[in-house]
Every structure is written in C-alpha cells, then in structure tokens.
Amino acid sequence: MHPSSLRRLLTLCAPAALAALLAAAPLARAAEGEHPSVKRPFNLPPSAELGYSIKAKQRGISLNGSATVQWRAADGAYSIATESRVSLLGKILENRSEGSIDDYGLAPVLFYEKRFRKDPSHTTFKRDVKTITFSEGDDSYPIKGGEQDRTSIQWQLAAQARATPDKFKPGSEWAFFVAGRRDAEVWRFKVMKNEAVQIGTGEVNAVHLVKAPPPDAQGQQVDLWLAPSMDWYPVRVRFNDDDGDFVDQTLEKVVRK
Numbered sequence: 001m002h003p004s005s006l007r008r009l010l011t012l013c014a015p016a017a018l019a020a021l022l023a024a025a026p027l028a029r030a031a032e033g034e035h036p037s038v039k040r041p042f043n044l045p046p047s048a049e050l051g052y053s054i055k056a057k058q059r060g061i062s063l064n065g066s067a068t069v070q071w072r073a074a075d076g077a078y079s080i081a082t083e084s085r086v087s088l089l090g091k092i093l094e095n096r097s098e099g100s101i102d103d104y105g106l107a108p109v110l111f112y113e114k115r116f117r118k119d120p121s122h123t124t125f126k127r128d129v130k131t132i133t134f135s136e137g138d139d140s141y142p143i144k145g146g147e148q149d150r151t152s153i154q155w156q157l158a159a160q161a162r163a164t165p166d167k168f169k170p171g172s173e174w175a176f177f178v179a180g181r182r183d184a185e186v187w188r189f190k191v192m193k194n195e196a197v198q199i200g201t202g203e204v205n206a207v208h209l210v211k212a213p214p215p216d217a218q219g220q221q222v223d224l225w226l227a228p229s230m231d232w233y234p235v236r237v238r239f240n241d242d243d244g245d246f247v248d249q250t251l252e253k254v255v256r257k
Contacts, residue, residue, distance in 0.1 A: 036175040036186060037144040041163035042105040044073045045155070045231040047257040053200075054084065056247040065092075067249060071155065072257070076101050080151050092116040097151035099125065104146040106156045111149035113181055121181045123149060137182040147177045147184075154224060157189065158232040161207065165228060168207055187211050189224070197225050197236050200252030206235050213242070230254065 048071050056063040065086030072079045077100050084093040093116065099109035111123035122135040130143040141147075148156050153176055161168045170193050178187045192208040206225035213221060225236040235251040 035142070035144055035177050037104075037146050037177075038175075039104055039145070040160050042156070042159035043163040044078070044101070044105075044159045045071070045162060045233055047072045047074065048233070049255045049257065050233065050251060051200075051253045052249040053252050054086065054247065054249050056086075057245055063087075066252075073101065078106055078152075078155075080155060082151065089116065095151055097149050099152075102145075105159050106148065106152045108147070108149045108152050108179075111151060111179060123179050123181065125149075125179075132179050132184060134179075134182045139183050141177075141179070141184050144177075147179060149179045153178050153187065154234045154237065157209065157224065158226055158234060161226055161228075162232045165232075168209075168226075174209075187222075195225065197227070197250070199235050199250055204229060204235055 050069040050071065052067040054065040054067055063086050065084060067082060067084040070081040079096065079098040081096045082094065083091055085091050095113040097108050097111050100107045108125050109127065112120060114120040124133050125143060125147065126133060127143060132141040132143060132147065156176065157174065168191050170191050172191045174189045176187050177184060189209045189211050192210055194205055195208050196203050197206045204227045206227045209224045209226070211222040221240040223238040223240070224234060226232045227235045233251065233254060236249065238246060238248045240246045
C-alpha cells in the first residue's frame with residue numbers, strides 16, 4: 001500500500017515528468033550513531049487481503065487506479081505482496097517484503113520492487129553477516145536490529161500500535177532505519193491526532209502519523225492513518241512531494257485470512 005513512494009509511482013505513470021523526478025536529491029546516508037535499534041512491544045495484525053483506491057496528481061495530470069496488498073504473518077515468518085494498477089497502463093508497480101519475526105518485530109530478508117518497464121531491484125538483509133545490500137548500487141549498511149524496508153514499515157508501526165495503543169498519543173515520535181531500493185535512512189514518524197477517514201465501508205476513526213522530510217533537505221512527506229477499530233490496518237496512505245504532486249491510497253475493503 002503501498003507503500004510505494006510517490007516518485008516510484010509517478011515515474012511509472014507520468015513519463016513526461018521523469019527528468020524532473022530523477023533530478024531530485026538522493027536519500028542521504030544516516031549519520032553515524034543515528035541508527036535507531038530499540039526493542040518495543042508488538043502485536044501483528046491478522047493476515048488479510050486489502051484493496052485500495054489510488055488517486056494521484058503529477059503536473060496537473062490526474063491518475064486513478066487501485067492497489068492490492070496481501071499481508072501474511074504466521075509461524076515465525078511474514079510476507080507482504082503489493083500490486084498497483086492505473087487506468088490505461090495496467091500494472092505499474094509490484095513489490096514484496098518477506099522475512100522472519102524476531103524480538104524487534106518484522107525482520108525483512110528481501111525487499112523486491114518491479115517498476116513499469118524497468119528491471120526489478122532487490123534489497124537484501126544478510127542477517128548472517130548483519131549487512132544490508134542493494135542490487136542498485138554499492139552502498140551497504142549494518143544490521144543492528146529493528147531495520148525495515150519501505151513496505152514493511154507500515155506494518156511494523158501497526159504492530160507496535162496494536163501492542164501499546166496508549167503510547168501512540170499526539171506528539172509521540174517513532175524512529176526506524178528504513179531501506180529502499182538503493183540506500184537507507186532514518187524515518188521519524190510523529191503522531192498528529194485522531195481523524196475521521198472515509199473508506200469503502202464507511203467512516204472510521206484513525207490515528208494520523210506523519211513522516212516529514214528533514215528540515216535541511218528537500219524530500220517527501222508520508223502521511224499514514226491507522227485504524228484502531230480495524231486491527232490498526234493502514235486505512236489511508238498519502239505521499240506528498242514538495243512541488244505539490246501526490247499519491248493518495250484509501251482502503252476500500254479487507255478480507256481477513
């Protein structure tokens with residue numbers, strides 16, 4: 001849900017904007033000592049298939065589509081498989097996150113992404129040598145515990161909120177080390193407030209969290225809404241670029257497995 005980023009999705013859907021998107025500054029390497037590795041209680045949401053509607057805007061071009069998320073967690077392992085489609089182009093994004101469940105929660109082993117008309121990328125969490133590596137680039141990062149990828153992070157947050165809902169109060173902050181396609185950085189989510197979100201089955205109350213870009217850098221803002229009454233499933237995710245472009249995903253249905 002994805003959890004694909006705005007630049008990923010809009011690069012696929014709006015080829016005319018490709019040059020501008022590629023000109024954006026890359027993610028910065030996290031400073032030494034900034035890597036958060038904290039064990040917190042977690043309670044994974046039940047396995048389910050979730051369907052989302054997608055609305056996006058790129059340089060005045062409106063895009064509509066849908067995404068499906070297969071979330072599975074059982075027997076010490078998890079998997080998340082996502083497909084995103086838009087009208088005219090069909091499937092434009094496929095990604096997967098899979099791994100084990102350890103003392104920190106989700107412990108990714110592989111993050112896979114296949115973009116429209118692009119070769120797939122792989123981010124590998126080599127837990128035997130405690131290193132994160134990338135098929136796109138030579139960077140590597142140490143594994144200290146609790147690292148996530150850009151797909152698993154939503155579900156890690158949901159699991160921690162399910163376990164300690166009283167701690168997800170406005171003003172609280174949650175930091176994670178998050179790996180993407182070619183590098184990794186610290187993501188800091190701040191709890192804003194509870195809001196009503198209109199989904200396919202009606203209105204639900206949701207906890208609104210925001211990951212803002214670093215104050216000294218251009219970047220993407222991620223807004224995430226988790227619904228306590230629905231096992232803290234992500235009911236809405238919005239990616240905002242600093243130029244006004246966005247991708248907005250809203251939950252339409254959930255089928256528990």
